[in-house]
Amino acid sequence: MKKPFNIKKNLVKLAAVPLLISAALPLRAATSAVELAPCYAKHLSDRVQCGTLSQPLSDEKQDQKIDIHFVVIPAIKPLYPQEAILAFAGGPGQSATSIAANFERILKYARENRDIILVDQRGTGKSNLLQCGLDDLASQFAVDDTLLGLDFYKEDTIECKEKLATDLSDYTTPAAAKDFDAVRKALGYSKLHLYGGSYGTRIALEYMRQFPDSVASAVLDGLAPSNQSLLAIGGAIEDSLNALFKQCQSDQKCAQAYPNLAQRWQSLLTQVEQTPLKVSVLHPRTSQPLDMTMTKSKLYGAIRMALYAHPSRVLIPLAISEASKGNVLPLVGMMAPNEDGMDLALGMHQAIVCGEDWARLSGADKEKYSKNYIGKTMVEGLDITCPIWDVKPVPDSYYDPVESDIPTLLLSGGLDPATPAKWAEVAMEKLTNATHLVAPTATHIVASQSCANKLIAKFYDEKAVGDFDTSCLQEDTRKQFFMNINGPASIADKE
Amino acid sequence: MMKLISILFKKEVLDASRDKRSVMAGLYYCIGAPILMCVLFTVMFKQMASPEALKITIKNAHNAPNLVQFLASKEIEHGEGEEVKAITLEISDDYQVNMTQGKSATVFIIADKSEQKLRASINRLERNLMLYNSEVASLRLVARGIDPTIARAIDVQTHDQATPTSKGGFVLGIATLSIIISLFYAAMGMAIDSSAGERERNSLQLLLSHPISTTHIVLAKVGAIAGFSIIALILTTVVSKFAYNMVPWEMMGFTVIIDFTFIVTAILIGLPIALMSASLLIFISFLAKSFKEAQSYVAMALFIPVMMSMATTYDIATDIMQWMPIAAQQNAMIEIIKGNAIPVTQLLLSSAVTLGLFAIFTYLSSRMLKSEKVVFGL
Numbered sequence: 001m002k003k004p005f006n007i008k009k010n011l012v013k014l015a016a017v018p019l020l021i022s023a024a025l026p027l028r029a030a031t032s033a034v035e036l037a038p039c040y041a042k043h044l045s046d047r048v049q050c051g052t053l054s055q056p057l058s059d060e061k062q063d064q065k066i067d068i069h070f071v072v073i074p075a076i077k078p079l080y081p082q083e084a085i086l087a088f089a090g091g092p093g094q095s096a097t098s099i100a101a102n103f104e105r106i107l108k109y110a111r112e113n114r115d116i117i118l119v120d121q122r123g124t125g126k127s128n129l130l131q132c133g134l135d136d137l138a139s140q141f142a143v144d145d146t147l148l149g150l151d152f153y154k155e156d157t158i159e160c161k162e163k164l165a166t167d168l169s170d171y172t173t174p175a176a177a178k179d180f181d182a183v184r185k186a187l188g189y190s191k192l193h194l195y196g197g198s199y200g201t202r203i204a205l206e207y208m209r210q211f212p213d214s215v216a217s218a219v220l221d222g223l224a225p226s227n228q229s230l231l232a233i234g235g236a237i238e239d240s241l242n243a244l245f246k247q248c249q250s251d252q253k254c255a256q257a258y259p260n261l262a263q264r265w266q267s268l269l270t271q272v273e274q275t276p277l278k279v280s281v282l283h284p285r286t287s288q289p290l291d292m293t294m295t296k297s298k299l300y301g302a303i304r305m306a307l308y309a310h311p312s313r314v315l316i317p318l319a320i321s322e323a324s325k326g327n328v329l330p331l332v333g334m335m336a337p338n339e340d341g342m343d344l345a346l347g348m349h350q351a352i353v354c355g356e357d358w359a360r361l362s363g364a365d366k367e368k369y370s371k372n373y374i375g376k377t378m379v380e381g382l383d384i385t386c387p388i389w390d391v392k393p394v395p396d397s398y399y400d401p402v403e404s405d406i407p408t409l410l411l412s413g414g415l416d417p418a419t420p421a422k423w424a425e426v427a428m429e430k431l432t433n434a435t436h437l438v439a440p441t442a443t444h445i446v447a448s449q450s451c452a453n454k455l456i457a458k459f460y461d462e463k464a465v466g467d468f469d470t471s472c473l474q475e476d477t478r479k480q481f482f483m484n485i486n487g488p489a490s491i492a493d494k495e
Numbered sequence: 496m497m498k499l500i501s502i503l504f505k506k507e508v509l510d511a512s513r514d515k516r517s518v519m520a521g522l523y524y525c526i527g528a529p530i531l532m533c534v535l536f537t538v539m540f541k542q543m544a545s546p547e548a549l550k551i552t553i554k555n556a557h558n559a560p561n562l563v564q565f566l567a568s569k570e571i572e573h574g575e576g577e578e579v580k581a582i583t584l585e586i587s588d589d590y591q592v593n594m595t596q597g598k599s600a601t602v603f604i605i606a607d608k609s610e611q612k613l614r615a616s617i618n619r620l621e622r623n624l625m626l627y628n629s630e631v632a633s634l635r636l637v638a639r640g641i642d643p644t645i646a647r648a649i650d651v652q653t654h655d656q657a658t659p660t661s662k663g664g665f666v667l668g669i670a671t672l673s674i675i676i677s678l679f680y681a682a683m684g685m686a687i688d689s690s691a692g693e694r695e696r697n698s699l700q701l702l703l704s705h706p707i708s709t710t711h712i713v714l715a716k717v718g719a720i721a722g723f724s725i726i727a728l729i730l731t732t733v734v735s736k737f738a739y740n741m742v743p744w745e746m747m748g749f750t751v752i753i754d755f756t757f758i759v760t761a762i763l764i765g766l767p768i769a770l771m772s773a774s775l776l777i778f779i780s781f782l783a784k785s786f787k788e789a790q791s792y793v794a795m796a797l798f799i800p801v802m803m804s805m806a807t808t809y810d811i812a813t814d815i816m817q818w819m820p821i822a823a824q825q826n827a828m829i830e831i832i833k834g835n836a837i838p839v840t841q842l843l844l845s846s847a848v849t850l851g852l853f854a855i856f857t858y859l860s861s862r863m864l865k866s867e868k869v870v871f872g873l
Binding site for chain 1: 559560561564565568590591594595596597600630631633634635636637638639640641642643644645652653654655656657658659744745748749750
């Protein structure tokens with residue numbers, strides 16, 4: 001039976017932390033001890049190698065095995081056959097192998113000389129996927145989540161837990177790190193260069209902590225370290241949105257077309273909070289008539305997801321302005337691609353968020369993170385779901401900042417709505433050989449939207465930022481806002 | 496008998512080594528050809544590839560600031576001075592009005608498409624304008640409450656069977672061509688010298704006056720020349736191995752790796768060709784009446800194996816050529832570099848034919864040496 005769905009429930013299930021690698025938008029010398037078969041990854045035309053490695057579930061459960069799936073994208077010209085790049089996906093819950101094409105694009109220059117290894121972290125992709133179903137778009141649109149009580153979330157979580165029938169304690173970051181080194185060993189590489197994006201930086205840092213001898217260098221893009229709670233994301237969202245309002249305000253045409261945007265946003269939120277906007281719309285793909293109840297959580301959720309990338313940010317002023325006039329179509333269009341929960345493995349996501357972030361929350365923390373809407377929603381949701389999941393908290397030492405002298409490059413986007421630059425400062429507390437570069441106008445995942453992909457390749461070669469030119473990160477990558485439904489142009493431009 | 500041949504063989508090697516010029520000419524080819532090829536490839540790739548930062552002329556940029564910014568993010572920008580490519584992007588005057596009203600706004604690309612060096616850059620500009628098209632179109636749909644995925648009716652996913660090494664198809668053809676040619680050209684001077692040259696120096700009669708069969712003499716000559724050809728082949732492949740590493744293949748998205756296994760298999764595959772080539776060269780040289788005539792005949796005759804190899808390189812009549820001697824062997828070499836399975840049947844058959852030709856040419860030469868007309872060049 002399909003239950004009514006709403007964004008709020010989605011927020012709870014996903015703990016509202018889709019720290020995604022942006023999908024918005026592209027002869028081995030090491031001797032392998034594991035069988036590899038030629039295969040293809042989604043949207044990547046190059047032939048790659050696929051393999052599976054059987055790993056114990058944990059040190060105590062040696063006899064219980066989990067199959068870890070991985071992919072090797074061969075280098076174009078393998079100058080360093082003993083080295084490879086290991087790329088970690090975000091989420092938590094994203095499957096690294098299913099976004100191989102994104103990694104190939106981000107690491108295009110680095111791949112010229114080194115293979116890329118992508119491993120589905122346990123609980124994601126083809127490594128024992130821990131997933132529960134989401135409701136379809138029609139139910140997502142229709143439900144009035146303000147009317148749903150606590151019991152609803154409990155039931156939903158229990159149902160998912162029963163379906164998975166797995167102890168999520170084996171799926172935390174420190175538990176998963178060993179799989180990655182087992183894959184490295186099986187493939188026969190002596191040293192790895194790491195690339196982690198978003199949540200991927202957390203598992204990359206854990207890998208650096210547990211297997212320092214396997215790492216030659218690391219690039220961490222959009223930091224979410226273990227000693228930084230993911231629940232602080234609410235603040236980052238607000239900062240990113242405010243920066244957008246400011247950008248519109250300072251642009252003469254945008255300010256003229258969308259005056260007082262920040263105030264309009266606030267009054268729109270208040271308005272839908274009091275009375276959700278009930279309209280009938282057409283299904284974004286099938287054109288079937290649908291009922292839409294625009295509640296605060298749906299409104300906030302749609303705008304929030306649009307903040308992740310510049311191409312979608314340009315629609316935000318138009319969407320807010322139209323919604324305050326009662327036209328929710330731009331919001332409907334923005335919500336459509338998120339129907340499937342961004343393909344995150346919900347169970348694995350919960351393992352991380354409950355076992356690592358929620359477990360450690362003090363009363364004061366909860367109060368602090370609840371100061372903004374998203375943070376508050378998350379804390380409330382996790383307080384209901386985490387006790388049901390009952391994930392064993394990770395050891396305290398896991399929250400110690402990672403100590404390392406491995407050459408590390410940290411990248412942050414100044415407009416990132418998920419992993420703000422200050423989180424990188426938290427991460428590098430005890431990284432003695434680290435450089436932090438901020439691209440002021442980049443959003444989430446700097447490498448996918450700036451010249452950082454070239455810098456990464458250089459960094460892997462030289463293992464230091466040294467004297468190379470990083471000024472290109474300063475370039476303004478923002479796009480012009482939509483001035484009307486047809487685009488950024490306005491007739492006023494024609495003088 | 497073996498002893499006899501080996502003495503004759505030593506005599507031939509000694510003779511050849513005294514002719515420093517022929518030896519050097521061969522060596523020049525082996526060292527020079529791969530290096531020259533690599534230099535040419537490097538220059539060609541750099542010219543063919545679009546520069547990372549592409550500078551073009553953009554007219555009326557102020558009409559489409561968003562488009563200009565989009566192109567800039569793809570490293571296509573308006574520039575001044577020498578590095579600017581002869582490509583103009585002109586934005587129409589009514590761009591803004593049309594864009595606002597949802598009509599197609601026109602931009603013009605003005606460039607000479609026959610200009611080889613510009614082609615990659617023009618394609619890149621066109622490709623990025625298409626990307627801008629779909630970005631704006633998607634956002635227009637989203638703003639109307641429509642999922643932009645519906646505009647992508649089919650999701651085309653290509654499964655390219657190539658590997659980074661096999662993508663260099665044409666380059667591999669040329670690389671193996673140079674190896675095959677080394678078997679014919681490196682020893683050319685030596686072959687003419689040991690046959691037509693020996694006759695002109697009047698030492699051939701002296702050799703024939705000994706109680707040895709002409710077959711022995713021919714076999715010894717062929718052996719010495721083929722040995723030199725194999726040395727040439729080894730030298731060519733070893734020089735290639737190092738020279739190829741310097742070429743920026745990755746710019747074109749592939750690589751060429753000459754490894755030790757390849758060198759060894761190339762020698763094995765090349766051996767029958769070397770024997771055939773040597774016997775052919777000697778046969779033709781004896782056929783000629785003088786040294787000079789031999790040079791012209793040999794040059795003409797070598798046109799045939801070179802054409803066979805060319806056909807493979809340019810993939811002409813592959814169905815038939817893959818069974819032909821020389822072409823089949825070259826094809827096998829290409830497959831080895833690509834990391835594919837060797838076409839064993841074709842290789843064995845053509846090697847057998849090649850050895851057969853060697854036997855025929857050797858037999859014909861030894862018969863010719865029995866004729867006084869040939870021995871005295873009458």
